[in-house]
Amino acid sequence: MFSKILIANRGEIAVRIARACREMGIASVAIYSEADRTAPHVRAADEAVEVGPPPSRESYLNIEAILAAARTTGADAIHPGYGFLAENAPFAAAVHNGGLTFIGPSAKAIAAMGDKTEARALVAAAGVPVLPALHNPPADPAGLAASAQRLGFPLLIKAAAGGGGKGMRVVRDPDELPDAFAAAGREAEAAFGDGRLFIERYLERPRHIEVQVLADAHDHIVHLGERECSVQRRHQKIVEESPSPIVGPALRERLTAAAIVAARSVGYTNAGTVEFLVSPEGEFYFLEMNTRLQVEHPVTEWVWGLDLVHEQVRVATGEPLRFRQDDLRPRGHAIECRVYAEDPAENFLPRPGRIVLLQEPQGPGVRVDSGIRADYEVPVHYDPMLAKLSVWDVDRDAARRRMITALREYLVLGVTTSLPFLIDVLQHPAFAAGDTHTHFIEEHFPRWRHDGSQCELAAIAAALHTVLAAAATTGSAGVRAFAPTPWQTLGAWRLGQREP
């Protein structure tokens, strides 16, 4: 077993990994940028090392500085968390070459799954369904039309070099194909200096469903069921759940078998996630494999009763898995909501700022993975996710109600957050019915604003706060000056006497 793990990350995931280390009796080292000196993850670990200036490139992505921090502190393993260097094959290789253990898959497996086109070819060869695609579409219109017809409409044109929606076109009508193809080519050329395109089948209202796998170095691999992550904004998941409301035993059998085949095709070890797009008819297609711990791993932990970080650490030390597939049984339903410092009424723009007041929800079946605290300035340099709220209950509707209750209890004042929006998503009849897909938010919440129906009550509260605060500071008007005593903060109780 390791004696000390360096956590090459920040925010809630670094806090969560530090906690797991402590539970396992392993010392932990945090790294931080100049912007994160007072961040909660720095305090969560046993030691902390500053690795560079605020920009990620110079700190959390600075391989040399991170390896130096590991050497200085005597760490014998590095956990990358998610994001930053988690799927960086050269980093995994550098950790290994430096005589340390990378808590994750091999650099080779990361590289194989990192090239999305190669990964699709690899898993397709192993028999996993991939979206029908055409990688070198013919340039002549007649040839293009014929190839497109074979793929089947609707189609999605994508830039071979690109991302971020540039050079992307959905084509539903064969007559629109030539123009759309030409326009996408020009856009790709302008954006990436590379006008090459490819075409794939486009799924209307698909679901994003992924399978968690866990593999040891002794040829054992298990799946931990699926997570549905269809509710997304700006192509990023915000609500995740397990199990999926539409996956029954037959589809689960096929999805999990395909995920295990995909993982085996690259000799995968440690925790990983195989992502699929699932059509409304229940056909599924491999999207990509994430060779790391996922943000949404808590829903799997709730339902399968495992701690995935503990398992990752054990696998990385070379221990065999302590269970086989038949030993594992899912139970109940879990939902996670990602809480961001962003404004859902303004196209989900990030809203960094100072958190003045924070009160996290509590209660049975409620878990908060938090990277913030009260009186904390959310830095502008990093992803604006503040925390993850996850809940478990016996079935989906019970879990949904528990989530709504917990979201209402979640108090963050000072920065604008996605919390009120999440309440409306969870309360939406389509969500309650399990009728989700990747365009759920565009379809149901095109111009969301919270209803504002209680603004008079809010104004009354503000006015009375002003009056009482003024009276307290001036001692005027016969209103008792504010002096918090334990008796007042205890709440509404009396000791056989009327209020003075």
Next chain:
Amino acid sequence: MHLTYRHRDRPIVLDVNRTGDARFSVTVDGHTAHEVRAQMLDPSTLHLVIDGQARTIRLVRIGQSYHVAIDGSVYVLTREAGVTAAGAGVLAAPQIFAPMPGKVLKVLVDEGQEVQAGDGLLILEAMKMENRIVAEAPAVVRKLHVSEGQMVDGGEVMVELEYQTAPS
């Protein structure tokens, strides 16, 4: 005490009068009256009993705005007035009230006088600074409620204006 808040583009006008120890009558927009018992449990927690219904409300003041949490939503209410130290000031409501307790150092206008946007109405000394209270838009001074040397409470109406054009 007269207070105007803005929630998004809606102004909410409140009249708060103390009727007893920790008891107030609150009128919203001049028509809805409420009997309210109010107690501050800590600087960010208010216990209100509004027309017999008890609510505990968490809120913080950030600059000129209150952030008030109710049922999982956050209402941001901005005070319809603000002052900066001697020089510029911004006001919007026709009722000009004292933003904080202080002393009226100088009254710069008379009743019936026409003022332009930016014209000074009075100078209020508060927090050891002279605050110049100005008209935000062309207006006629309808009523002066204060005189020079007078102490005012935060929220007390000092001047009433009649705008000639609606303030933006």
